[in-house]
Amino acid sequence: MSQDSHHEENFIQKYIFSVDHKIIGLQYGITSLLFLLFGFMLMMVMRWQLAYPETVVPIVGSLLGETGILLPEIYNSLGAMHGTIMIFLGIVPLAVGAFGNYFVPLQIGAPDMAFPKLNAASYWSYFVGGVIMISSFFMPEGAARSGWTSYPPLSIFESGQTIWLISMIFLITSSLLGSMNIIVTIVQLRAPGLSWFRLPFFVWAQFVTSFLLVLAFPPLEAAAVLQLMDRVASTSFFLPSGLVYAGNTVDVSGGGSPLLWQHLFWFLAHPEVYVLILPAMGIVGEVIANNTRKPLWGYRSMIYATVFLGFMSFIVWAHHMFLTGMGQAMSAFFQTTTMIISIPSVVILTSFFLSLWGGSIRFNTPMLFALAFLPMFGIGGLTGLPLGIGAADIHLHDTYYVIGHFHYVVAPGTIFALFAGIYYWFPKMTGKKLSEGLGKLHFWPSLIFMNGIFMPMFIQGLAGVSRRMYDGGQLYAHAQDVLQWNEFMSISAFCLGLAQIPFILNVFITIFSGDKVDRNPWGSTTIEWSAPSPPLPHANFEGPVKVYRDPYEYSVPGAEKDFTPQTEK
Amino acid sequence: MQIPYTTEERPDTGLTNSKLGIWVFLASEIMLFGGLFSAYVFLRLAAPEGDFAYWGSKLNVPLATLNTLVLISSSMTVIMSWASLKMKDFKKYKLYMGLTLLFSLIFLCIKYVEYTSKFDHGYFPSSSTFLAIYFTLTGLHGLHILGGIIVMTYFWLPIGNKMWHTEPEHFTDRIEIAGLYWHFVDLVWIFLFPILYLL
Numbered sequence: 151m152s153q154d155s156h157h158e159e160n161f162i163q164k165y166i167f168s169v170d171h172k173i174i175g176l177q178y179g180i181t182s183l184l185f186l187l188f189g190f191m192l193m194m195v196m197r198w199q200l201a202y203p204e205t206v207v208p209i210v211g212s213l214l215g216e217t218g219i220l221l222p223e224i225y226n227s228l229g230a231m232h233g234t235i236m237i238f239l240g241i242v243p244l245a246v247g248a249f250g251n252y253f254v255p256l257q258i259g260a261p262d263m264a265f266p267k268l269n270a271a272s273y274w275s276y277f278v279g280g281v282i283m284i285s286s287f288f289m290p291e292g293a294a295r296s297g298w299t300s301y302p303p304l305s306i307f308e309s310g311q312t313i314w315l316i317s318m319i320f321l322i323t324s325s326l327l328g329s330m331n332i333i334v335t336i337v338q339l340r341a342p343g344l345s346w347f348r349l350p351f352f353v354w355a356q357f358v359t360s361f362l363l364v365l366a367f368p369p370l371e372a373a374a375v376l377q378l379m380d381r382v383a384s385t386s387f388f389l390p391s392g393l394v395y396a397g398n399t400v401d402v403s404g405g406g407s408p409l410l411w412q413h414l415f416w417f418l419a420h421p422e423v424y425v426l427i428l429p430a431m432g433i434v435g436e437v438i439a440n441n442t443r444k445p446l447w448g449y450r451s452m453i454y455a456t457v458f459l460g461f462m463s464f465i466v467w468a469h470h471m472f473l474t475g476m477g478q479a480m481s482a483f484f485q486t487t488t489m490i491i492s493i494p495s496v497v498i499l500t501s502f503f504l505s506l507w508g509g510s511i512r513f514n515t516p517m518l519f520a521l522a523f524l525p526m527f528g529i530g531g532l533t534g535l536p537l538g539i540g541a542a543d544i545h546l547h548d549t550y551y552v553i554g555h556f557h558y559v560v561a562p563g564t565i566f567a568l569f570a571g572i573y574y575w576f577p578k579m580t581g582k583k584l585s586e587g588l589g590k591l592h593f594w595p596s597l598i599f600m601n602g603i604f605m606p607m608f609i610q611g612l613a614g615v616s617r618r619m620y621d622g623g624q625l626y627a628h629a630q631d632v633l634q635w636n637e638f639m640s641i642s643a644f645c646l647g648l649a650q651i652p653f654i655l656n657v658f659i660t661i662f663s664g665d666k667v668d669r670n671p672w673g674s675t676t677i678e679w680s681a682p683s684p685p686l687p688h689a690n691f692e693g694p695v696k697v698y699r700d701p702y703e704y705s706v707p708g709a710e711k712d713f714t715p716q717t718e719k
Numbered sequence: 720m721q722i723p724y725t726t727e728e729r730p731d732t733g734l735t736n737s738k739l740g741i742w743v744f745l746a747s748e749i750m751l752f753g754g755l756f757s758a759y760v761f762l763r764l765a766a767p768e769g770d771f772a773y774w775g776s777k778l779n780v781p782l783a784t785l786n787t788l789v790l791i792s793s794s795m796t797v798i799m800s801w802a803s804l805k806m807k808d809f810k811k812y813k814l815y816m817g818l819t820l821l822f823s824l825i826f827l828c829i830k831y832v833e834y835t836s837k838f839d840h841g842y843f844p845s846s847s848t849f850l851a852i853y854f855t856l857t858g859l860h861g862l863h864i865l866g867g868i869i870v871m872t873y874f875w876l877p878i879g880n881k882m883w884h885t886e887p888e889h890f891t892d893r894i895e896i897a898g899l900y901w902h903f904v905d906l907v908w909i910f911l912f913p914i915l916y917l918l
Contacts, residue, residue, distance in 0.1 A: 262722055264736040326747055334740045337732055338724050364747045372754030375855065383844040385851035387758070405770070405848035410761050414754055 169266035170687050174273050175252030176579070182244035185280060186565075187650070189235035192228045194643055199225060200622040201640035222620040226295035227310065229618060231283070233298025234314070237422065238321050239280050241564055245429035246325070246363065247276065249571055250332050250356045252579065256678035256685060257350050259341030259695030259717075264334040272327035279320030286313040297618065299415060302388035302408045306380050307395055315378045322371045329360035336360075341677065343697035347453070348716065350676050350701040351439075351446060354453050355432025358460040362421040362428075366464070370418035373411055380406075387411075409474055416467035424463045426560055427527070428456065430567030431498055434520045437570045438502055440674050441517035442509025443712050445702035448501040455494035455501075462491040472540045473547050481540045488538035495531055499524065515589030519570035522597050523563055530558030533608065548618075551611025554604050562600040569593075569653075576657075577671045581683040582664035588656040595649035602642030606635035673713050675703055680717045726888045741896045745903050752907055755859070759852050759914065766848060774849035775918065777842060779833055783916045786829045787908065793822035794905040797871075797898045804891040809883055812894070816875045819901070823868050830861055853915050860911060863904045870897050 165173060198207050199220040211218030220228075255263055263269045286293040294314035296305035305311050336357050340349070349357075376387040384402060388411045391404030439446045446452065468476065468484040502524055511517065533555040536542040546552065569592075577583045613632045615623040622636050623629035670679040681691050695717060703714040723729070724736050732739070763771050800815035837843075837850075844854040873879070874894060882890040 260722075264722065264724075265740060266722070326744075330740055330743045330747070333743050334736050337739055338729050338734065338736050339722070364743055365750050368747050368751035369754030372751055372758065375859065376755075376758060379844060379851065379855055383851075383854075385844045385855075386848060387762070387851060387855075403845060403847050403851075405762070405766055406851075407761065407765055410758055413761070414758065417754070 169270050171251050171255050171263045174269050175248050177273050178243050178247035182240050185235050186240040189232050189240055192232045196228050197640040197643045201637040203621050225620045227293040230294045230297050241426055244568055247328055254356050257353050257676055259677045260339035261689050263331050264338055265331050268327050269331055272324045275320050276324035279317045282317040286310055302411050312381050315374045318374050322367045325363045325367050329363035332356055332360040341695040341697050348700055351435035352432035354456055355428045358456050359425050359428045362425050366418045366421035369414050373414035412471050416470045420467040421463040426564050430564040433567045433571035434523050437516045437520040437574050438505050439702040440672050441512045443704045444509045447504040452498050452501045455497040459494040466491050469538050472543045485540055516570045516574035518593045519566045523566045526562035530563050548616055549611035550607040550615050550617055553617050554607030557604045577667050578683050581666055582660050583667045583671055584656050584660050588652045591652040599642045599646035603639050606639050675713050675715050677716050737896050741899050755856055762848050771849045774847045778916050780916050782829055782833055786826055787912050789822050789826050790905050790908050793819045794902055797901045801894045801898050804894055856911055860907055867901050867904055
C-alpha cells in the first residue's frame with residue numbers, strides 16, 4: 151500500500167501512475183481545469199449563434215460543417231455537452247477530486263489518503279470517462295443532444311446518447327471511489343488531538359459532500375443502466391404504451407414511464423447541486439477566516455447546518471418536476487422541504503457575512519474571490535426560492551430565469567470559490583505565490599462579465615423566454631422586447647473568456663519565474679501550512695503531527711502573533 | 720510513511736480503514752439496488768392488473784430455489800474460510816474458499832440455464848416490462864457475483880499463500896472484507912428471489 155519516502159521512482163511512477171494524493175490531486179486539477187475551459191468554449195460557440203443567429207461562426211466555423219453556420223442539431227449537442235462537461239468533468243472533479251484529494255489529508259495531518267491505489271483508480275476512471283465523453287464528438291452519431299438531463303423519450307431515440315451513458319458509468323464509478331476514500335480518510339486518519347470539532351470547515355464540507363456522492367450517485371447509475379437497456383436491448387423502462395414518435399407508433403412492449411427517469415435522475419441531481427456548492431463554501435470559509443484574521447463566526451452552527459443540508463438534499467428532488475403533473479400532494483410536500491432547505495444555506499452564508507464584522511480584512515486575490523462569492527451565491531440562492539414554489543414555477547419553469555439562477559450559484563458562486571482556493575493554496579502546491587497584480591486583473595473583469603452574462607437572463611426569463619432554443623426565441627412575440635440582451639450577454643461571455651488570460655499567464659509565469667515563499671505565507675493556523683511547500687511525497691509532514699488547538703485561533707488576546715497554528719502547543 | 724490503521728484498529732473509532740471502506744461501499748451498493756428496486760415498485764404499480772404476475776409465472780421457481788440454497792451455502796463457506804484463517808488453519812481456508820468458488824460457479828451455471836431457456840422460448844428483455852426489469856436486476860446481480868468470483872479466486876490462487884506467509888493479519892482482513900461483500904451480494908439475491916419469482 152504505502153511506500154517509503156526514500157523509495158526510488160521513475161518519471162512514470164512519480165507523475166503518471168502515481169499513488170501519492172498530491173500528484174493525483176494535481177492530475178485531477180489540471181484535467182478538470184482543461185475540461186472547464188473546453189466546456190466554456192462550447193458555450194461561446196452557442197452564444198455566438200444566440201447573438202448573431204445563423205451567421206458564420208468566426209474562428210471555429212470550419213469545424214461546424216461546410217457552411218460555417220451552427221446547425222440546430224449541433225447546437226443541441228453543444229448544450230448537452232456544455233452541461234455535462236461543466237458539472238461532471240469540470241466542477242465536481244475540481245472541487246472534490248482536486249481540492250479534496252490534495253488538501254483533506256493535509257488539513258487532517260495524514261500522510262496520504264486511506265486507499266492510495268483506489269485513489270489512482272478513481273482518477274483513471276474519471277480520465278477514461280472524460281475521453282469517452284469527448285470522443286463522442288467524433289463518432290458518426292455525434293455527441294449526445296438530449297440535454298444534460300437526458301429526459302426520455304427523446305434521449306431513447308436521439309443519436310449519441312449511448313456513448314454518453316457509457317461515459318457516465320465511468321464518471322460515477324470514479325466519484326464513488328473518490329468519495330469513499332475521502333470519508334474513510336477523514337474518519338480514520340485524523341492526527342492525534344484533531345477531534346471532530348477541531349476540523350477545519352473545509353474538511354467538514356468535503357465530508358458531507360462525499361456522503362452525498364456515495365449515496366446519491368448510485369441511483370443515477372441505476373437509471374443509466376436502465377436507459378442503456380432501453381437503447382441497446384429495446385426494453386421500455388421509460389417508454390409508455392402507444393408512444394408516437396415522428397408520426398409513427400413506436401414498436402416496443404411499452405408499460406414504462408418517462409417520469410421514472412426524472413425521479414431517479416433528480417434523486418441524484420439535486421444532491422449534486424450541494425456537491426457543487428459545499429466544497430466551495432468550505433474553501434470560502436478557510437479564506438475568510440485567514441484574511442479577516444479572526445475565527446469563523448458560528449463555526450459549530452455552520453457544521454450543523456452543513457450536515458442538515460446534506461440530509462435535506464435527499465428529499466427535495468421533485469421540485470424540479472412541478473410541471474409533470476405528479477399531483478398537488480407531492481408538490482406541497484416538496485415545496486415545503488425546499489423552503490426548509492434554504493434555512494441551512496442562509497445560516498452558512500450569514501455566518502460568513504458576520505465573520506467579516508470587525509475583522510481587519512486583507513484584500514488579497516483569494517479574499518476578493520471569496521468575498522465576491524458571498525453576494526453572487528446570495529443572488530443565486532434567493533432567485534431559487536420562487537422556483538421552489540409550485541405556483542411561481544409554472545411561469546418560470548424552463549425559462550432563462552432558471553439558467554440565470556443556477557449559473558449564479560455555480561459560475562460566479564462555485565467557480566469563484568474554486569479560484570479563491572487556487573490562489574490561496576498555490577503557495578502550498580508549488581512553493582510560489584501567484585502575482586497579486588495579475589490576480590486582480592483576473593478578478594475584476596471576471597466579476598463584471600459574469601454578471602453581464604447572467605443578470606440579463608433573469609430579465610429574459612421573467613419575460614417568458616424558454617431555454618434550449620436554437621434561435622434564442624426570435625420567433626416568439628413575447629420575446630421581442632428582451633431579445634436585444636442576447637448580444638450583450640454574448641459579448642460579456644467573450645470578454646469573460648479574455649479575462650481568463652491573466653490567470654493562465656499568472657500560473658505559468660509564477661511556476662517558471664516566481665519567487666519562493668516560506669511554508670506559511672498567509673500566516674494561517676490550519677495544519678497543511680506546517681508541512682513543507684510542496685509537502686513531502688508519500689509522507690507530507692517531516693514528523694508526526696499532533697494537534698493542540700481549534701482550527702481558527704486568529705488574533706487570540708495576549709498571544710504574541712495574530713495567529714497560533716493548530717500544531718503549536 | 721506507512722498509512723496508519725490498515726491492520727490495527729483505530730482506538731476511538733474501533734475500525735480498520737478497510738472495514739469502514741467496505742461499509743461505505745456497501746451503503747452505495749444499497750443505493751444502487753435500492754434505485755432499481757424502487758424502479759421495480761414504480762413500474763409494477765403502473766402496470767395493468769396481473770401483468771407482472773402473468774410474466775412472473777413464466778420463471779422457473781424450482782431452479783431459483785435451488786440457486787437460493789446454493790448461494791446461502793456459499794455465504795456459509797466464506798465465513799468458514801475466514802474463521803479458518805482466524806484459527807491459523809490455512810489448509811481449511813483453501814478448502815472452504817474453494818467450496819465458495821464452486822458454489823458461486825454453480826449459481827452462475829444455473830442462471831445460465833435459466834437465461835437460455837427464456838431465450839429459447841422467445842422471452843427477451845424487450846418482451847415485457849417485467850422481463851426487462853427481471854433481466855436487468857438479475858444481470859446486474861450476476862455481474863456482482865462475477866466480481867466476487869474474480870476477487871476470491873485471486874485470494875485462492877498461490878498468490879494468496881504468499882500473502883498469508885508474509886502478512887497473515889492483513890490477509891485475514893482481506894478475506895473478511897471480501898466476505899462482507901459476498902454476504903451483501905447474497906442478501907441482494909434474498910430480496911430478488913421473492914419479488915421476481917414468488918410475488
